[in-house]
Each structure stands twice: as structure tokens, then as C-alpha cells.
Amino acid sequence: MRGPGDQDRLAIVGATGSGKTHAALWHLSKANYDVKPWIVYDFKGDDLINSIEGAHHMALHEELPKRPGVYVLHPDIDDEDELDGHMRKIWARENMGVFIDEGYMVGKNSKGFRRLLTQGRSKHIPLITLSQRPVWMDRFVFSESGFFQVFRLQHTGDLRKVNEFIPFPLARRLPEYHSYYYDVARNEIGVMQPAPDQDAILDTFDMRLTKLKKVV
Numbered sequence: 001m002r003g004p005g006d007q008d009r010l011a012i013v014g015a016t017g018s019g020k021t022h023a024a025l026w027h028l029s030k031a032n033y034d035v036k037p038w039i040v041y042d043f044k045g046d047d048l049i050n051s052i053e054g055a056h057h058m059a060l061h062e063e064l065p066k067r068p069g070v071y072v073l074h075p076d077i078d079d080e081d082e083l084d085g086h087m088r089k090i091w092a093r094e095n096m097g098v099f100i101d102e103g104y105m106v107g108k109n110s111k112g113f114r115r116l117l118t119q120g121r122s123k124h125i126p127l128i129t130l131s132q133r134p135v136w137m138d139r140f141v142f143s144e145s146g147f148f149q150v151f152r153l154q155h156t157g158d159l160r161k162v163n164e165f166i167p168f169p170l171a172r173r174l175p176e177y178h179s180y181y182y183d184v185a186r187n188e189i190g191v192m193q194p195a196p197d198q199d200a201i202l203d204t205f206d207m208r209l210t211k212l213k214k215v216v
Contacts, residue, residue: 001181001190004147006032007121010128011141013162014151019177019194021046021101023149024130026195028070028099029204031126034212037065038097039090040072041083043105051202054209060086064093068212070205077105087112094123103129104136117144134161148182149192 004010010027014020025048031038042049049055055070060082065071075083083106090096091112098116100106106113116125117140129145131137135157142148142165150170153159163170166182168189174180177194195201 001183001188001192003027003030004126004128006126007124008126008147009117009120009141009145010126010147010149011145012128012130012149012151013134013153013158014132014149014179015154016132018151018153019179020130020132020149020151021048022177022198022201023151023179023192023195024099024101024128025049025052026201027128029201029208031097031128033070033097034068034208036068036095036097036124038070038099039064040070040099041101041106042072042074043077043102045074046101048198048201049101051198052205052209053202054206054213064089064096070209075105080107080110084110084112087116090125091115091119091123094125097126097128099128101130103131103138103141104133106138108138110138113138114140117141134158137161146184148180148184150180150182151177 012020012024049072052070055072057072060073060075060079116127129141148166150162159170170180179192180189181192182189
């Protein structure tokens with residue numbers, strides 16, 4: 001099954017412990033941060049995200065990066081206005097990737113986030129957005145996504161929300177860390193096996209970021 005491209009949006013949903021962050025970082029490890037900057041909004045202080053050697057850690061008030069690479073930010077939930085402004089800057093800059101772990105913390109009223117979701121394709125701003133509670137998300141996360149990865153969901157309301165955008169039954173419980181993967185344009189759905197282990201993902205980041213550092 002094909003993966004997201006340079007302009008695509010990938011929505012990954014699943015309950016805590018279902019494997020969604022692990023899978024999302026596997027997707028990110030293969031993304032094109034060797035040719036453009038990728039911004040990672042890490043609201044939860046995820047251990048795996050913070051184990052990526054070669055990633056740059058920065059604050060919201062710093063200027064957007066110009067060089068390729070992985071750039072990790074740790075916004076506070078009270079930084080709503082500053083975060084919105086930061087996303088508006090990405091929209092204006094164009095040609096940057098965005099990874100958001102946990103999407104509902106951005107807030108449904110973020111105009112910057114809405115711009116990235118609805119207008120980012122033409123600006124070559126791919127997005128990977130994660131959430132454990134789809135019902136709390138801006139519906140544009142789902143309406144604008146070209147790809148979905150759906151892990152175990154605990155709440156029937158979350159399952160109903162995702163099924164508004166995926167015309168296939170998702171209620172059947174899959175084996176641990178497996179997920180449904182849906183390609184919107186092709187209207188194809190399949191079952192994905194668990195992502196490679198943590199060490200393999202970190203090795204991929206390390207190899208690619210080390211090579212990038214030598215080039216730059």
C-alpha cells in the first residue's frame with residue numbers, strides 16, 4: 001500500500017497504548033526531512049520523540065528553521081495564541097512538514113491549524129496528525145486527510161466519528177498494535193502489521209540525520 005506524499009495529510013487515531021505514536025514516528029522516519037524542515041509539536045513529552053538523535057529542540061518564539069531536518073517543539077496547552085501564530089508562519093513560509101502529537105491540544109479555534117489543513121497541499125506542507133480522541137478534533141483533520149491509520153479506539157463515539165470519513169466497517173478488533181490503513185483517493189483499506197521496533201525507527205532517524213548533517 002502506498003504511503004503519503006509530499007503534499008498529503010495522514011490522520012492517525014487510536015487509544016493510549018494502541019501503538020499510534022510508534023507508527024506515526026515510523027512514518028516520520030521515512031518523510032522528506034532531508035530536503036525540507038519538519039516541525040514536530042510534542043505536547044506530551046513523548047520518550048520516543050525525545051530519543052531522536054540529531055533532532056533540534058526549539059521554542060515557539062524562535063524563528064522557523066530554514067535548513068532540512070527534524071525540529072521538535074514542546075508547546076504548553078496555555079500557549080494557544082502563540083501556537084496559532086507559529087502555524088500561521090509555517091503556512092506563510094510554505095514547503096515545511098508538520099507532525100502533531102496530540103492534535104486535539106491545538107484546539108478547534110486555531111485559524112493557523114485550519115489554514116494548514118485546508119490550504120497546505122498547494123503550499124507543500126504535509127501533515128501527520130495524531131489523536132486518541134477523534135471526537136475532540138477539528139473535523140477538517142479528517143475531511144482533508146488523504147490517508148488514515150486507525151488503531152484500537154475505546155469509545156464508540158470516536159469510532160463513529162472516524163466512520164464518517166471511512167466507508168468501511170472498523171469495529172472488528174484487530175490483534176495488538178495492528179491497524180486499519182485507508183487510502184482515500186483509491187478508496188482502498190487494508191490491515192497494517194505493527195511498525196518496526198523502536199530501535200529500528202531510531203536507527204533510521206540517526207542514519208538519515210547524520211548523513212544530512214554531513215551534507216549541510
